[in-house]
Amino acid sequence: MSEISFDRVSLRFDRTLAVDDVSVTLGSGRFVALLGPSGCGKTSLLRLIAGLVRPDEGSVTLGGQVVASDDRFVEPEQRDLGMVFQSYALWPHMTVAGNIGFGLNRLRRDEREDRVRDALRMVGMTQMAARKPHELSGGQRQRVALARSLAARPRILLLDEPLANLDAHLRQSMLGEFRRIHEATGCTMVFVTHDQNEAMAVADLVGVMDRGRLEQIGSPHDLFDRPATPMVARFVGQGRTLPVSVSGRSAEGFCRIVIGRDEVTIPGCVDRGPAWLCLHSRDLVPSADGLDGRIGSVRFEDGHYIADVMLDQLPEADSLPVRLNQPARQGDQIRIALRGGWVLPREGTAPVPVAERLRQGQAVPA
Structure with a gap:
């Protein structure tokens, strides 16, 4: 052994x-x-x-x-x-x-x-x-x-x-x-x-x-995919965390979150109140119907153009990395849609009990 x-x-x-x-x-x-x-x-x-x-x-x-x-x-x-x-x-x-x-x-x-x-x-x-x-x-x-x-x-x-x-x-x-x-x-x-x-x-x-x-x-x-803490979410895969508000959650392990004026459904197990939305570049795509933002910078990485986008509705949040199929310029307006992510409780708020998170197959801290 x-x-x-x-x-x-x-x-x-x-x-x-x-x-x-x-x-x-x-x-x-x-x-x-x-x-x-x-x-x-x-x-x-x-x-x-x-x-x-x-x-x-x-x-x-x-x-x-x-x-x-x-x-x-x-x-x-x-x-x-x-x-x-x-x-x-x-x-x-x-x-x-x-x-x-x-x-x-x-x-x-x-x-x-x-x-x-x-x-x-x-x-x-x-x-x-x-x-x-x-x-x-x-x-x-x-x-x-x-x-x-x-x-x-x-x-x-x-x-x-x-x-x-x-x-x-x-x-x-x-x-x-x-x-x-x-x-x-x-x-x-x-x-x-x-x-x-x-x-x-x-x-x-x-x-x-x-x-x-x-x-x-x-x-x-x-x-x-399921970081247990904001630190893990930000560290692994150069992730980002956005401050959001949870308006409700389902028994199937999804949360309804509010970003600015929009409400979307994202996997997670958090009760109503302040939360973090954890995102990677693969969770974001340019879209005609999405969140308004502005490109802060563009770099070429692994065969793709990666734009750092600041959301108009969350001007104080970190920029989000978005993969583009064509070049773009700093300052360009862009709309992005969420195609994934993970919701975590904000520091200082009470998470859903560990027993319930385990029952739903959710990640828990070590």
Whole structure:
């Protein structure tokens, strides 16, 4: 078993609360990505799993064994973990095989050599066993670092921004390797990254952190389509939130919201009163019948023109990204229609009870 569990874990560095009262269980065999802005606490959470720091409060459990609490602490080398860093951390004077076999000296020579061969084969580096690190590309060095961790056959593999030093093409290649190796080994993998596309592409479970707190954990689809907090809505996929008012809701999980003088129906589970409407560019389309707005700027991105539109009825709200099929100019008038979105309660207002939200299949905070 390689389940990871945090029970009310907090970690401080001087006056900074790096991890704030986190409680979550990561199931055995999952591929988990931790995501969030710089300084949010995602690397601190990884270091708590690894045993590189000790929590100030709460407990950490790995595979049913408490490894950190008020009265117990298991050293990193006794936790049966593998860890891959962004810096590779390879010995320059050793061959590829030597780097992978380093740390396996407790094994018999024949068993150690078998482990090295298996790890080389798993990362596609069999033909390069005799090379030195300086003879390898960045992507190849990252594969060696990964193979070194896999050779120890850990129950949990920790990946600390391992792709940060690679170019875009190599990053995509390594993401494919991570997915393949996860399927082949079945070990629990925890991947820390600042890149949302990496997290969404490789993990089946993504946790979003902010200021030490775990805002939400769920599938990439849930985070994008059903954010549990305004922070998640704004952070994931460059979303936007608009202040709206809920005039009513249905038992089927829809809200009637008022934007300016218009009333529309959007998925959500919020009682009457102030709310946030969470939107992505795919939720907005130019339309002859829609909300009036003005284009603030236009950029060309991923083969499309993206216009930042300010709504006339909400002049103080954030601009909304709208995908256009043709060029436009700053200052042009435009009408946009809503084709999706998600409604959240405004801070300081009472949300619908969690039990009812769960019954309707709605997202809830971590």
